Amino acid sequence: MKILTCISLLIFLSTPLVKSQETILCKQFTTETKKAFTAKQKSINIDRKIDINYYRIELHIDAKYKYIEGKVTAYFKTTDSLNKAIFDMSNHLQIDSVFFQNRFQTSFLHTNNLVEIKLDHPLSSNTYDSIQIVYSGIPLSTGFGSFVQDSYNEQDSIIWTLSQPYGAMEWWPCQNNLYDKADSVDLIITSPLNQIAAANGLLKKIDTLNNEHRFHWKTNYPIATYLIAFTVTNYELFEENYQLNNQNLLMQHFMYPDDSINLNRSKNTTLPFLAFFDSLFGEYPFIQEKYGHASFTFGGGMEHQTLSFMGNYGGGLIAHELAHQWFGNKVTCGSWQDLWLNEGFATYLTLLTYEFGILHHPFYYDAYLKHIRQTSFSHPFQSVYRYDTSTVDTLFNHLTYQKGAASLHMLRWLTGDSAFFQGVRNYLNDSSLAYGFAKTVDLQRHLEKSSGIQLDEFFKDWVYGKGFPTYTLLWSQTNNQLEIEIQQNQSDPSVYFFNMPIPIQLKGANIDTSIILNPRFSGDQFNININEAIDSILFDPKKWILAKSDVISGLKKETNHEAKVILYPNPTKYQLNIELNYDVKIKTIQLMSINGNVISEQNYQSIIDVSHLNSGKYFINLISKEANYIYPFVRLKD
Numbered sequence: 159m160k161i162l163t164c165i166s167l168l169i170f171l172s173t174p175l176v177k178s179q180e181t182i183l184c185k186q187f188t189t190e191t192k193k194a195f196t197a198k199q200k201s202i203n204i205d206r207k208i209d210i211n212y213y214r215i216e217l218h219i220d221a222k223y224k225y226i227e228g229k230v231t232a233y234f235k236t237t238d239s240l241n242k243a244i245f246d247m248s249n250h251l252q253i254d255s256v257f258f259q260n261r262f263q264t265s266f267l268h269t270n271n272l273v274e275i276k277l278d279h280p281l282s283s284n285t286y287d288s289i290q291i292v293y294s295g296i297p298l299s300t301g302f303g304s305f306v307q308d309s310y311n312e313q314d315s316i317i318w319t320l321s322q323p324y325g326a327m328e329w330w331p332c333q334n335n336l337y338d339k340a341d342s343v344d345l346i347i348t349s350p351l352n353q354i355a356a357a358n359g360l361l362k363k364i365d366t367l368n369n370e371h372r373f374h375w376k377t378n379y380p381i382a383t384y385l386i387a388f389t390v391t392n393y394e395l396f397e398e399n400y401q402l403n404n405q406n407l408l409m410q411h412f413m414y415p416d417d418s419i420n421l422n423r424s425k426n427t428t429l430p431f432l433a434f435f436d437s438l439f440g441e442y443p444f445i446q447e448k449y450g451h452a453s454f455t456f457g458g459g460m461e462h463q464t465l466s467f468m469g470n471y472g473g474g475l476i477a478h479e480l481a482h483q484w485f486g487n488k489v490t491c492g493s494w495q496d497l498w499l500n501e502g503f504a505t506y507l508t509l510l511t512y513e514f515g516i517l518h519h520p521f522y523y524d525a526y527l528k529h530i531r532q533t534s535f536s537h538p539f540q541s542v543y544r545y546d547t548s549t550v551d552t553l554f555n556h557l558t559y560q561k562g563a564a565s566l567h568m569l570r571w572l573t574g575d576s577a578f579f580q581g582v583r584n585y586l587n588d589s590s591l592a593y594g595f596a597k598t599v600d601l602q603r604h605l606e607k608s609s610g611i612q613l614d615e616f617f618k619d620w621v622y623g624k625g626f627p628t629y630t631l632l633w634s635q636t637n638n639q640l641e642i643e644i645q646q647n648q649s650d651p652s653v654y655f656f657n658m659p660i661p662i663q664l665k666g667a668n669i670d671t672s673i674i675l676n677p678r679f680s681g682d683q684f685n686i687n688i689n690e691a692i693d694s695i696l697f698d699p700k701k702w703i704l705a706k707s708d709v710i711s712g713l714k715k716e717t718n719h720e721a722k723v724i725l726y727p728n729p730t731k732y733q734l735n736i737e738l739n740y741d742v743k744i745k746t747i748q749l750m751s752i753n754g755n756v757i758s759e760q761n762y763q764s765i766i767d768v769s770h771l772n773s774g775k776y777f778i779n780l781i782s783k784e785a786n787y788i789y790p791f792v793r794l795k796d
């Protein structure tokens with residue numbers, strides 16, 4: 159998904175009608191919501207001993223009222239002997255009746271957002287059966303909304319659902335997990351005559367009842383619980399048929415009435431992105447059913463399977479939600495810790511539309527990449543892999559989106575275009591992952607196989623490890639000897655050294671060439687024979703690597719600093735910690751400006767307060783009897 163618009167970070171104009179907004183999350187959570195959220199999160203991934211085959215979800219919805227009447231029948235196969243069936247279901251919904259094998263069940267317990275139904279005769283393992291729950295109530299809106307009753311113009315009412323990550327149980331009894339997809343779902347919604355219900359899959363039929371329509375939606379593709387959704391309002395429906403590789407794809411646009419501007423954006427933008435992703439990552443995963451957009455009252459979008467809900471029709475948002483149909487819907491993250499497999503890819507595919515000039519002008523590629531890097535740099539102490547999945551804030555943020563995308567960009571640099579895209583296609587088509595779930599190790603395995611490169615260290619540093627490196631490249635040239643030293647500091651001590659080959663561009667009056675240096679430790683030195691005079695050196699000119707860097711020429715260097723001194727955190731706001739090798743004895747410490755002027759001097763201490771400095775770049779000079787150890791460091795803004 160793409161999240162609530164609170165602060166617009168950048169706006170790109172590409173085609174005259176296509177505007178992309180990159181947004182960040184700033185939804186506030188009350189303590190109570192957080193508690194409820196944590197409780198729900200804990201109940202996820204508990205083995206219920208049932209494998210869902212099919213849900214029949216029958217709902218009565220009037221967009222004017224925040225209220226639901228429902229009948230959900232879950233068809234399942236037992237994976238073990240079963241005497242008690244458990245479903246996720248909010249305490250705010252009231253159960254009217256429960257049926258098992260067409261018999262009314264009186265013995266059920268509805269508490270802690272769970273329904274426990276004691277079966278009047280136990281089922282043995284590998285048995286097919288079903289349970290029906292009839293219910294009603296006023297659903298809570300948690301997370302990103304779950305179940306929202308709203309109006310899009312202060313007049314026309316709308317109800318929409320957005321269940322990611324833990325909200326499905328707010329409006330229907332379900333198995334909300336990331337290991338079992340329903341093989342098929344019927345979503346049957348009865349609403350007043352002037353309202354249209356849009357949902358996953360194909361609209362099989364519309365029955366007209368007395369004063370109501372009944373919309374019968376059906377999907378035959380496996381679907382994760384959080385991707386099942388509907389929206390109801392007075393939509394106008396526009397349909398088209400796209401030709402994709404000689405296959406027909408139905409495209410549906412569920413638009414607010416008279417919204418021709420957004421309809422045109424939706425119509426003009428979707429097919430070029432579809433064709434592009436299809437060419438890079440394989441056939442659109444739900445080609446037998448449809449792709450669609452439905453307008454809803456949310457600041458971003460949500461990639462419900464076969465039908466993205468759209469808060470606007472910017473090109474970036476359309477690309478992002480469409481990309482999720484491959485990354486998120488066909489292959490779904492196998493835990494919320496692995497959410498970057500959804501969001502990092504969706505963000506990266508949007509970057510690719512800039513790089514390849516698909517509707518977005520390639521001119522804006524650099525700006526979009528810069529945005530990805532800058533937002534990643536704003537989290538120096540956190541990882542792409544989310545150890546804390548307790549709130550939407552800890553999940554849907556710059557780490558899973560932008561830093562996830564930056565990690566994919568580095569994997570592409572490490573493995574090369576051909577192996578990277580082949581490995582990603584293999585990941586999408588792996589029969590154990592396709593239309594199922596994947597974890598970070600699955601992506602690693604496929605990229606290792608396609609590239610022949612061992613990626614343990616990469617994933618340990620850049621995905622599971624926290625922060626990013628800051629490099630300092632020191633160089634000097636004497637005749638035909640070019641000496642380069644590469645130092646590295648880490649923003650977070652969880653990573654000792656980020657391993658990464660670095661592209662370096664050498665420029666002079668008669669030379670402009672690129673080399674790749676692969677430092678093994680901070681302070682690693684390289685001597686290069688070169689006959690031309692070098693005027694300047696560029697560190698990673700195409701910005702493959704998520705790192706800050708400085709290039710300094712002609713500085714006197716001490717050899718092998720890192721073996722003797724470790725400095726962290728860097729960048730820092732408040733203090734620098736210094737760890738010395740046993741044989742180093744520092745007497746005096748100087749803080750120096752970037753021009754080399756001494757700002758202050760003090761006796762050695764292992765913790766140096768830098769909070770009084772203005773934000774910016776500085777040097778710290780550690781003076782021993784034998785040598786001066788000079789390091790750059792960055793004082794962050796408060």
Ligand SMILES: [Zn+2]
Binds near residue numbers: 500
């Ligand atoms: Zn997304």
